Amino acid sequence: MREASKILTTLIVCVLLSVGAVAQQAPKVRIDFKETVLKNGLRVITAEDHQAPVVSLALTYNVGGANERKGRGEFAHLFEHLMFQGTQNVGPGEYSNLILNNGGIANATTGDDRTAYFETLPANQLELPLFLEADRLRGLSVTEGRLDKERNVVQEERRMRVLNQPYGRSDEVLTEMLYDNFAYKHGGMDSMEDINAASLEEIKEFFKTYYAPNNAVLVLVGDFKTDEAVALVKKYFEDIPRQPDPPAVDLSEPEQKAERRTTVEDALARAPQVSLGFKASRGNTPDLYALQILSAALGGGRSSRLYQKLVKEREIVNDISCSVDERSGPSALYITATLRPDKKTEETEAAIYEEIERVRREPLSDLEIEKAKNATTLAFISKIQTSLFRAIFISLYAGYFNDPNLINTWLDKTDAVTKEDVARVVEKYLRPTNRTVVITMPKAKAASTGTAGQ
Amino acid sequence: MKIKTEMKWRADFALALAAALLLTLIPATGEAWQQGRAPAQPPTKPTGQEAPRAQPPVNKEILKVRLPRAKEATLKNGLRIIVLEGYNQLPTFTMQMVVLSGGLSDPPDRRGLANFTAALLREGTKTRTSREIADQLDSLGATLTTDAGLSSLTSSVTTSGLVKNFDRALDIFTDVIRNPSFPTDELEKYKTRTLAQLQLQRATPNFLSWERFNQAIYDEHPAGIVSPPLDSLQRVTSADFARFHSAHYLPNNAMLAVVGAVTLAEILPKIERVFGDWKSGAAPKTVIPPTPTQPATKIYMIDRPGSVQTGIVLGNLGVTRDDPDYFALQVMDKIVGGGPAARLYLNLRQAHGYTYGAYSQFNSWKFRGTWYAGADVRTEVTEGAMKEFLYELKRVRDEHVTPAELDSAMRALVGSFALSLEQPQTLLQNIITQKLYNLPADYWDTYPQKVAGISAEDVQRAAQKYVDLAHLQIVAIGDASKIRDVLAKYGTVEAYDSEGKLIKATDSK
Numbered sequence: 001m002r003e004a005s006k007i008l009t010t011l012i013v014c015v016l017l018s019v020g021a022v023a024q025q026a027p028k029v030r031i032d033f034k035e036t037v038l039k040n041g042l043r044v045i046t047a048e049d050h051q052a053p054v055v056s057l058a059l060t061y062n063v064g065g066a067n068e069r070k071g072r073g074e075f076a077h078l079f080e081h082l083m084f085q086g087t088q089n090v091g092p093g094e095y096s097n098l099i100l101n102n103g104g105i106a107n108a109t110t111g112d113d114r115t116a117y118f119e120t121l122p123a124n125q126l127e128l129p130l131f132l133e134a135d136r137l138r139g140l141s142v143t144e145g146r147l148d149k150e151r152n153v154v155q156e157e158r159r160m161r162v163l164n165q166p167y168g169r170s171d172e173v174l175t176e177m178l179y180d181n182f183a184y185k186h187g188g189m190d191s192m193e194d195i196n197a198a199s200l201e202e203i204k205e206f207f208k209t210y211y212a213p214n215n216a217v218l219v220l221v222g223d224f225k226t227d228e229a230v231a232l233v234k235k236y237f238e239d240i241p242r243q244p245d246p247p248a249v250d251l252s253e254p255e256q257k258a259e260r261r262t263t264v265e266d267a268l269a270r271a272p273q274v275s276l277g278f279k280a281s282r283g284n285t286p287d288l289y290a291l292q293i294l295s296a297a298l299g300g301g302r303s304s305r306l307y308q309k310l311v312k313e314r315e316i317v318n319d320i321s322c323s324v325d326e327r328s329g330p331s332a333l334y335i336t337a338t339l340r341p342d343k344k345t346e347e348t349e350a351a352i353y354e355e356i357e358r359v360r361r362e363p364l365s366d367l368e369i370e371k372a373k374n375a376t377t378l379a380f381i382s383k384i385q386t387s388l389f390r391a392i393f394i395s396l397y398a399g400y401f402n403d404p405n406l407i408n409t410w411l412d413k414t415d416a417v418t419k420e421d422v423a424r425v426v427e428k429y430l431r432p433t434n435r436t437v438v439i440t441m442p443k444a445k446a447a448s449t450g451t452a453g454q
Numbered sequence: 455m456k457i458k459t460e461m462k463w464r465a466d467f468a469l470a471l472a473a474a475l476l477l478t479l480i481p482a483t484g485e486a487w488q489q490g491r492a493p494a495q496p497p498t499k500p501t502g503q504e505a506p507r508a509q510p511p512v513n514k515e516i517l518k519v520r521l522p523r524a525k526e527a528t529l530k531n532g533l534r535i536i537v538l539e540g541y542n543q544l545p546t547f548t549m550q551m552v553v554l555s556g557g558l559s560d561p562p563d564r565r566g567l568a569n570f571t572a573a574l575l576r577e578g579t580k581t582r583t584s585r586e587i588a589d590q591l592d593s594l595g596a597t598l599t600t601d602a603g604l605s606s607l608t609s610s611v612t613t614s615g616l617v618k619n620f621d622r623a624l625d626i627f628t629d630v631i632r633n634p635s636f637p638t639d640e641l642e643k644y645k646t647r648t649l650a651q652l653q654l655q656r657a658t659p660n661f662l663s664w665e666r667f668n669q670a671i672y673d674e675h676p677a678g679i680v681s682p683p684l685d686s687l688q689r690v691t692s693a694d695f696a697r698f699h700s701a702h703y704l705p706n707n708a709m710l711a712v713v714g715a716v717t718l719a720e721i722l723p724k725i726e727r728v729f730g731d732w733k734s735g736a737a738p739k740t741v742i743p744p745t746p747t748q749p750a751t752k753i754y755m756i757d758r759p760g761s762v763q764t765g766i767v768l769g770n771l772g773v774t775r776d777d778p779d780y781f782a783l784q785v786m787d788k789i790v791g792g793g794p795a796a797r798l799y800l801n802l803r804q805a806h807g808y809t810y811g812a813y814s815q816f817n818s819w820k821f822r823g824t825w826y827a828g829a830d831v832r833t834e835v836t837e838g839a840m841k842e843f844l845y846e847l848k849r850v851r852d853e854h855v856t857p858a859e860l861d862s863a864m865r866a867l868v869g870s871f872a873l874s875l876e877q878p879q880t881l882l883q884n885i886i887t888q889k890l891y892n893l894p895a896d897y898w899d900t901y902p903q904k905v906a907g908i909s910a911e912d913v914q915r916a917a918q919k920y921v922d923l924a925h926l927q928i929v930a931i932g933d934a935s936k937i938r939d940v941l942a943k944y945g946t947v948e949a950y951d952s953e954g955k956l957i958k959a960t961d962s963k
Contacts, residue, residue, distance in 0.1 A: 051542055051543060052872065053875065054873055089507045089509075090510060096794045096795055100866050102512060102866075102869055103517070103865060103866060103868065103869015104869070104873070122873070123872065124517045125512070127513070128511055135508070149804070149807040150807070151807075153803055153809075153810060156807070160830045163763075164659060164761055164762050165659075268758075268760050268761075269657055270654055303589045303591075311647070312584075318647065318650045340650045341650060341654070371593050371595075374595025377616075378546070382546070385544060385876070387876060388876075443760075
């Protein structure tokens with residue numbers, strides 16, 4: 001039995017914070033976890049935490065939208081739905097019933113880089129989610145009828161979240177334009193047709209290739225004894241055979257040489273929207289941490305530069321936000337502004353560029369850096385309040401960056417950002433030639449014929 | 455300020471991550487693909503025999519949890535203080551001032567005043583500008599939000615931050631609660647911002663159906679509107695805010711609730727220092743208006759050209775928070791539409807693939823709340839969805855729920871208590887609810903027994919009373935040209951545009 005174990009830290013969540021004008025001390029998160037690799041390659045991470053009588057499980061597979069082929073958009077997501085549709089042992093109705101009717105909650109999420117399944121339950125039900133996750137990794141049972149139903153459900157999810165909402169397509173269009181490499185580029189464009197085209201044969205192949213113990217990370221956080229929990233994981237998972245390692249995906253992006261721009265007409269929107277994207281380096285790099293701080297200083301909180309200038313002072317936008325989409329591969333910083341209905345997009349764009357130019361000319365002040373770090377810190381700590389989210393983040397960090405301990409070092413990395421770092425990333429990424437612009441214009445009422453999103 | 459723009463579906467499933475839960479009671483049909491890697495257990499018999507099913511390991515015992523006790527104190531001026539001590543090991547705190555006057559205290563010609571007043575609190579005090587408040591809060595890494603609904607019992611100010619900065623956050627928190635100056639320039643900015651927001655939210659289908667549904671149920675009652683009337687917003691002045699504030703923001707008309715890594719002993723002197731000299735007074739008593747008699751079933755169709763879905767909401771008047779029927783309604787709601795294991799989901803999503811999710815929901819206040827069901831379905835299946843909704847509503851009235859459904863609902867409701875122990879804010883809200891609605895002191899401790907005591911007869915009785923098919927109010931938002939005829943099969947259709955205006959019959963085809 002090949003097994004690697006390491007004890008990383010000694011304390012459970014213990015956060016020491018010091019924020020103020022003097023004596024800055026980096027906040028600390030310390031989550032003690034143990035790592036075990038089963039002989040079939042399944043990476044298992046356990047973190048005992050006895051604050052509440054709860055156990056949480058996150059199982060992340062190293063597969064997502066980036067692994068999809070041309071003509072098969074939304075395939076990873078459709079597959080995720082099928083993971084709830086039963087096995088030889090658990091009927092199509094039983095999976096969620098078992099979790100929910102024992103006081104738990106369960107869900108799953110598909111991203112471009114990873115697919116994560118997760119559950120949280122009262123602590124005395126630890127064995128149940130382990131059984132269920134192992135059972136569906138061992139083998140699915142899917143019919144044509146079920147697949148067709150799930151096509152409908154996935155399409156309905158897309159209609160609800162994207163096609164029936166104002167600005168729904170704009171974010172997708174921005175991503176489709178910003179990326180060159182198919183892996184991240186293929187947004188929702190043809191996905192309704194692609195969902196219909198997926199076959200049971202392809203589903204089978206996808207399962208075999210990517211849903212393998214050696215392509216997954218299992219994280220348990222909560223009220224259990226580590227030895228007992230690891231023994232249970234072995235009981236349920238260890239005899240699931242390893243598969244050949246799936247092919248790696250090339251995520252590389254060529255350098256962008258000129259601004260990209262388009263206009264989207266939206267029958268459902270009531271005011272114009274300006275969306276900007278700036279392609280950046282891959283996640284968990286010093287540049288990305290500097291962009292996080294920049295993003296908070298520009299658009300986080302009511303004292304941020306963009307809010308104060310565009311919302312309060314000039315009153316041209318109703319809402320403005322700045323965010324960093326951190327990925328395994330090339331990431332991006334986004335700025336989105338919804339205009340006052342009577343304002344012009346040109347004026348708004350110019351005002352945003354002035355603020356970017358200002359941050360390039362006059363670096364952030366110490367106070368602004370401090371505020372950005374404080375906001376980022378509080379947001380991070382709030383995010384990992386429950387065992388479920390601690391499990392999810394550990395598993396995603398393991399999956400994205402091969403670094404589960406990032407949950408303990410994320411704040412240090414953020415705290416290490418200097419003014420100079422921020423100035424560097426502004427210069428490097430927030431250039432006009434690295435900019436992608438999507439303008440959304442409300443489509444005139446008379447012209448609307450119920451064809452949005454086709 | 456926060457104008458609510460979304461109808462709140464099950465918050466416990468809105469985990470900020472894409473949802474994807476599926477299940478079914480419908481037997482699989484057609485040819486099955488089975489991808490097996492290794493049997494869960496070695497088959498005991500060779501080929502030709504089905505492998506024995508492995509039984510999921512369920513612990514039949516419901517984990518008993520002990521809810522933490524709050525510590526309480528009252529200042530001489532009547533301010534009640536409630537502290538949930540040392541909660542979880544994160545060095546953070548959340549502090550909420552609950553003022554016992556909200557939208558229900560609005561003057562009739564100034565609807566929204568409580569809401570505006572709360573929103574303006576952080577836009578300037580006697581010693582701080584709006585910008586300074588924002589700067590100082592952000593410097594502390596603290597958040598401060600205010601809220602008062604259009605028909606709420608309360609107004610609230612909430613701040614969260616790091617314990618290390620408790621004193622400085624408390625200082626700002628106190629200042630915005632006690633000394634707001636409602637500066638006219640900020641008021642003007644607020645008005646233009648809110649006017650734009652009120653217009654933008656009309657693009658969102660959930661807002662429009664929520665608005666129409668509440669109007670249908672509550673009519674002239676304060677809960678009949680869900681966003682402030684424009685004329686009211688234009689009319690209000692700083693003087694109105696000052697008047698509302700001085701009449702209602704009083705220590706003997708408020709509760710201060712705190713949760714986090716703090717103790718009552720350590721923060722009481724600090725609270726005493728900043729709120730001790732807050733003068734008490736006689737706040738006007740909140741009058742709870744009666745809810746109207748329900749009209750006969752009607753369908754309110756909102757025309758939203760360009761829609762690719764129909765958003766359907768069906769419901770009735772429900773119960774007050776202290777109604778003895780509360781628990782029966784809760785169990786009924788859980789079984790009918792309380793999540794992915796419930797009937798509506800199994801039927802409309804799992805069996806029919808009409809929707810991403812179909813749920814029911816209920817709320818309850820000092821006045822009667824609502825029970826409603828709903829889903830967003832693709833336009834073409836509007837008729838099928840209507841049929842299945844009505845089938846499920848009728849079924850729960852006509853037949854007893856099964857012992858298995860009853861047991862599952864009970865296990866889900868009681869079992870999930872363990873999960874709330876990880877959510878200090880939820881626990882604090884529970885304590886506030888118990889006090890606001892004068893529920894018994896042991897309300898949450900005896901909650902499991904009350905849920906477990908509900909029988910199939912109780913559920914049916916609740917259904918017959920609160921799922922009132924003769925007075926069902928139905929809202930359907932979508933592309934009128936495609937759904938009008940379908941809807942007309944289910945009752946009288948009244949059409950509205952996305953401005954919320956009735957479309958006269960002569961205007962429409």
